[in-house]
Amino acid sequence: MSEHATGNALSIGDVAKATGLGVHALRFFEREELFLRPIPRTAGGQRVYGPEDVEWLLLCSRLRDSGMPIAGVKRFARLVRSGPGNEPERLALLEEHERTVRDKIADLTASLEIIHGKVLTYRKHVKDGTAAGLWSPTPSP
Amino acid sequence: MSEHATGNALSIGDVAKATGLGVHALRFFEREELFLRPIPRTAGGQRVYGPEDVEWLLLCSRLRDSGMPIAGVKRFARLVRSGPGNEPERLALLEEHERTVRDKIADLTASLEIIHGKVLTYRKHVKDGTAAGLWSPTPSP
DNA sequence: GTAGAATCTAGACTGCAATCTAGGTCAAGC
DNA sequence: GCTTGACCTAGATTGCAGTCTAGATTCTAC
The missing domain is CATH 1.10.1660.10 (Multidrug-efflux Transporter Regulator; Chain: A; Domain 2)
Known part of the structure; x- marks a missing residue:
């Protein structure tokens, strides 16, 4: 085959x-x-x-x-399978998902900023050899 | 308390x-x-x-x-707990995580573009009432 | 026509990260 | 002092999303 x-x-x-x-x-x-x-x-x-x-x-x-989640894909598949007429529902499902993806990206971006801040701090301290005592979560560890 | x-x-x-x-x-x-x-x-x-x-x-x-994952946080905690001297390892761990977060954001952004494309298509078709036959995954469903 | 690879089914198992349960103990306000 | 809510431990359970197993069958290439 x-x-x-x-x-x-x-x-x-x-x-x-x-x-x-x-x-x-x-x-x-x-x-x-x-x-x-x-x-x-x-x-x-x-x-x-x-x-x-x-x-x-x-x-x-x-x-x-x-x-x-699988359940969401399943719902979408069911809508598509059931043929024309439910496009507004499909659209709503996709729009809802688009919103959650945008939110997820925003959350990740916020986390990334914090993590990157830590990275910068560590880079500086490691470079300077002043690393002792580094740890407290914001903005040190 | x-x-x-x-x-x-x-x-x-x-x-x-x-x-x-x-x-x-x-x-x-x-x-x-x-x-x-x-x-x-x-x-x-x-x-x-x-x-x-x-x-x-x-x-x-x-x-x-x-x-x-929990295991990663655990490794980081262990490094911090064990006191000064391992800052380069902590830095490496954070840099590695930063990379995976950036990759994740890139993947999500790529998915978002596709999803948003579908949303636009559906909006157009729903608005025009021409929705019949919409489904095939790219660029329709 | 036969060996070996790919596929089939039903159902058991995995891994992660909590979350909940049962059966108590502790503490704060009245 | 007592009630009520918060807290304790150890261990069982959950939910998601696959992933794997066993044993049988099918297909492909030689």
């Missing part, structure tokens, strides 16, 4: 390579109903994916990596 | 309020040796914290919230 694809059929291993997900994760996602359609099988029962499944998985990975 | 502090003694509940951590988490942190010193106790066995413990916990929270 990996070779000279007659068109676009992909094995689970191909999809794993293409998405960076493990085969276990792909089967898990299917159990969790994160796909947009029932993945077809060969006569022998092996999964046959199409490129659109890979596309979808890449989006799912983005959502997951940016902190959306 | 919460009232008119004679100086600065804090109960576990006070510290929980001050740091946003739960009392369970504070006891857990102590078992994990994340503190810079053994927390003293009253005659009756109750923990007595000082403001410096709160300061330290606030830094720990920043490190945790920015993705440093």
Whole structure:
């Protein structure tokens, strides 16, 4: 199934390579109903994916990596699966997630500033050899 | 212990309020040796914290919230506890964490761009009423 | 036609980081 | 002095998100 694809059929291993997900994760996602359609099988029962499944998985990975829980992806998948008519709900879900990602970035940036401040302090003290007694959390340790 | 502090003694509940951590988490942190010193106790066995413990916990929270695992915080605490002389190691640990935080922010920003793109697409289609058929992961769903 | 790689299922297991439980003890206000 | 709320320990449990196992089957290449 990996070779000279007659068109676009992909094995689970191909999809794993293409998405960076493990085969276990792909089967898990299917159990969790994160796909947009029932993945077809060969006569022998092996999964046959199409490129659109890979596309979808890449989006799912983005959502997951940016902190959306499986349950959120599942809700989005369910909306998409249920066809046209619920676009405002999909939009709301995405907007909500966008907000949480922005908040996350803001939090990380705030933490980064503090951490970077510590780094600068330590660099200075290590360079000067004046490091003794360094520790108290702000702004020293 | 919460009232008119004679100086600065804090109960576990006070510290929980001050740091946003739960009392369970504070006891857990102590078992994990994340503190810079053994927390003293009253005659009756109750923990007595000082403001410096709160300061330290606030830094720990920043490190945790920015993705440093407990084991990392523990290593840092151990370095600080073991006194002057290892500042270059502390610096290395903080620099390493700073790098991972920057990477995390970069990843989130990349995801955010994709998500925001979807949001824009959905907004447009919902507004136009042309939403039918929207779904394929890039750039539609 | 057969060896070896890849895949299948159901279900058990992992790791992290708390969080909660049970069964008490302690302390502060009235 | 007593009630009520905060606190104590040790250990069990939770939740999330995979990840792995075992044992069987299928597919691919020679």
